[in-house]
């Protein structure tokens with residue numbers, strides 16, 4: 269997609285118009301490249317569970333086995349089918365977000381209650397690992413789409429639990445900070461090396477991607493959870509960031525503009 273216009277004099281009117289067009293072409297080219305990358309990565313991820321389902325099915329058909337072994341195979345197939353469902357749901361969510369087809373709700377709700385909601389939703393996972401979730405939450409009214417924001421908080425809390433060792437404490441807090449409504453999730457996990465931090469919220473980005481694939485570890489995520497969380501927060505005019513270092517655990521912070529959203533309830537979505 270190389271369609272740059274030749275520019276004789278960048279300072280006259282035609283030249284400026286040409287420069288504007290060239291910037292536009294460059295941006296279009298970038299979007300096109302991103303789309304191509306997204307499609308190819310999505311296809312790759314979709315193919316992996318399908319390959320597993322196919323190959324365990326073929327082997328089971330070929331070999332005579334006892335009932336327990338067949339049940340085992342069926343269990344694996346269902347697990348992969350669940351992963352596929354999860355992946356398709358995430359991809360659909362991002363595709364809808366990209367095309368602007370998600371109309372965000374604008375209702376007043378308590379961010380503190382939403383935080384408790386997310387904690388209660390994931391508490392079992394933490395308890396299974398012998399972890400404790402420490403909750404420090406104050407009631408905090410904000411405007412927005414609670415279902416969309418809940419997804420962001422759940423994704424971050426889920427990561428904190430997933431990456432923390434047994435018996436660790438995960439701390440979640442919801443409070444006002446300056447004129448922002450802030451949710452922080454702090455864990456005692458392995459932390460994230462600095463070189464990964466700028467890419468953490470990119471689609472399909474995984475810190476331990478290479479290792480996961482080599483081990484044939486199929487339980488790892490798809491690298492879409494934080495991308496979805498970023499979209500959800502930014503769609504509300506907020507910011508999401510991570511502060512982490514190896515051996516020091518991680519802190520994820522969601523900051524939402526409080527005053528602005530509350531004082532213009534009739535405005536369009538940010």
Ligand code: ADP
Nearest residue numbers: 427428431457474475489490491492493494518
């Ligand atoms: P996934 O769905 O694969 O977990 P995410 O987008 O949620 O993907 O996270 C991207 C990457 O960031 C993951 O591969 C994981 O290695 C890393 N990560 C996210 N949260 C944490 C955390 N709390 N501690 C350590 N690493 C994390």
